[in-house]
Amino acid sequence: MIDWLIDPFSSPFTQRAAMMCVFIGILAPVVGTWIVLRKLSYLGDAMSHATVGGVAVAYWAAGTASVLIGALAAGAVMAGALVVLSLNRRLASDAIIGVVEAGMFSAGILIISRLDSGVELSHFLFGQVLATTTGDVWFAAILTVAVVAIIIFLFDDLRMTSFDEMHAQQVGIRVRAVQFVLLLLLAVAVVVCLRTVGTLLSVSLAIVPAATARLVTNSVKTMTFVGAGAGVSSTLGGFIIAYHADASPGATIALTATCIFVVVYVVTLPRRQRHHPRPAI
Numbered sequence: 001m002i003d004w005l006i007d008p009f010s011s012p013f014t015q016r017a018a019m020m021c022v023f024i025g026i027l028a029p030v031v032g033t034w035i036v037l038r039k040l041s042y043l044g045d046a047m048s049h050a051t052v053g054g055v056a057v058a059y060w061a062a063g064t065a066s067v068l069i070g071a072l073a074a075g076a077v078m079a080g081a082l083v084v085l086s087l088n089r090r091l092a093s094d095a096i097i098g099v100v101e102a103g104m105f106s107a108g109i110l111i112i113s114r115l116d117s118g119v120e121l122s123h124f125l126f127g128q129v130l131a132t133t134t135g136d137v138w139f140a141a142i143l144t145v146a147v148v149a150i151i152i153f154l155f156d157d158l159r160m161t162s163f164d165e166m167h168a169q170q171v172g173i174r175v176r177a178v179q180f181v182l183l184l185l186l187a188v189a190v191v192v193c194l195r196t197v198g199t200l201l202s203v204s205l206a207i208v209p210a211a212t213a214r215l216v217t218n219s220v221k222t223m224t225f226v227g228a229g230a231g232v233s234s235t236l237g238g239f240i241i242a243y244h245a246d247a248s249p250g251a252t253i254a255l256t257a258t259c260i261f262v263v264v265y266v267v268t269l270p271r272r273q274r275h276h277p278r279p280a281i
Contacts, residue, residue, distance in 0.1 A: 007243070008244070014243070022235065025205070025236065029210045031147060041207045042094060044190075046098070048190050050078040051075055051078075052074075052105055056108040057074075068194065072191045075188070076184060079187060081100045082183060129197075140192050151185070161173060196249070196250060196253065197249075197251075197253050201254045205253070209231040212226070212257075212264050213225075213230060230260055241256060
């Protein structure tokens with residue numbers, strides 16, 4: 001059993017992949033906790049699709065080396081667009097997210113269809129964790145530390161704007177600025193996920209571990225730690241399974257996260273039914 005767990009990490013490139021999995025497992029759920037609490041899970045999916053536009057434009061302009069920058073720029077553009085468009089009270093948030101996502105994703109697909117680069121771009125769309133370089137690991141490490149530090153610094157503001165936006169405005173918190181920062185952090189999480197699960201599956205690591213943690217706790221701090229634990233378990237566990245099954249690491253990691261959610265959901269179901277019994281018919 002021990003050999004089965006250790007064998008996947010016996011070579012330098014798999015060790016780099018494992019380190020990337022750890023950073024992603026921490027970063028994505030830490031940001032995803034706030035997305036789940038704000039009931040904006042659709043936003044995570046939209047952000048992952050929108051970055052396809054940035055990936056395509058960057059690849060078209062400067063090749064593979066600029067893809068990460070392009071994806072991050074696309075996330076920043078989407079964050080800004082969502083904040084600006086949300087100023088119009090006649091538009092619901094889900095409609096705004098849908099409009100921006102549709103525009104950026106369709107533009108990305110159009111550019112990709114004109115490029116003779118399907119194999120290389122597919123690595124960024126669906127992940128290729130085994131191609132992780134030392135530079136990628138450092139990139140992920142720096143961004144993970146930076147994002148966690150920002151979350152800690154803005155923790156109280158994030159909590160207040162998530163649960164009582166009106167009161168947050170009354171006490172002087174810049175709600176729009178906090179929202180923009182959170183969207184940027186989500187974009188960073190998606191970008192860091194490029195190497196592991198790709199842009200199209202990044203929502204699985206941002207949302208599913210956080211949703212799993214939500215099943216077992218009502219505390220935001222505890223939810224953050226449990227989500228990170230579920231995220232690391234999903235990434236490393238999925239990587240090990242993919243290694244032995246000779247399967248796609250990105251898809252296996254995403255599926256592992258979903259399986260963990262299902263198990264926790266089933267295990268905690270009796271407790272939730274006791275605390276929240278069905279109303280009498």
